[in-house]
Amino acid sequence: MIRLSGDGVFFSVQGEGPSIGKPSVFVRLHYCNLRCKFKDGSSCDTFYTWQPDSLKEMREIFSNELVDKIRLHNCKRIVWTGGEPALQFKEISALMSGPLKNFYHELETNGTLDIDYNAFNQVNCSPKLASSGNARDEAINPSVLRAISSHPHSCFKFVMTSRSDEKEIKALVEEIWATPEQVYIMPEGIDARELEKKMLWMVPIAKRNGWIITPRLQIHIFGNKRRT
DSSP: OEEEEEEEEEEEOSSSSGTOOOOEEEEEEEEOOOOOOOSOOOOTTGGGTTTTGGGTTEEEEEEHHHHHHHHHOOEEEEEEEOOGGGGGGHHHHHHHHTTTTTSEEEEHHHHHHHHGGGSOOOOOOOOOGGGGGGOHHHHOOOOHHHHHHTTTTTTEEEEETTEEEEEEEEHHHHTTTTTGGGGGEEOOOOHHHHHHHHHHHHHHHHHHHHHHEEOHHHHEEEOOSSSO
16 A cells, blocks of 8 residues: 555646756655654644655555556656655565556655665655754764765755755765765745745855755746646
């Protein structure tokens, strides 16, 4: 059985990171092991996958039913997202080595859980900074992040709330042995104008460090909507 969120399976374009703009089938899995509430008072944009009343969103389906839903779309790229998909790695890996073995598998993860990340074609890891409200010993697992950094198709997406996040990102990038080319910085927010304002002060930060700015394309195209 697979635990899906209320969003379930949907076909759209990737909005963040190195695959931005690429048509993808998203599988939104339920539950997360972290709790993000940013210092400006905003919360995780998929809060409905983990908040106390989130069980009303969750539904369990059989693996073959999930495969059928994915195959409805003319797309070979799957983005496993959440919540935290690594919590259901056993179930996902069985599908990737079985009925979905001819698909391209992209993982969205917080990088806290020790799984076989090499099972995925691409790993997009978003380590949570202090500004997310999570304790470091819960949000940062250096050995796991180093394993992800060694993956040939991996990146680290850091959500920036202020300029002061730069120092923390630099220290963590060094600790996990990531290269500048693997580092994507992304503004926090769910409003297009707010995101644009933050990206303006992010430009010098990207230039100083050789990092890459990624927008949240889904916000600019669709607004603050859960799915399309």
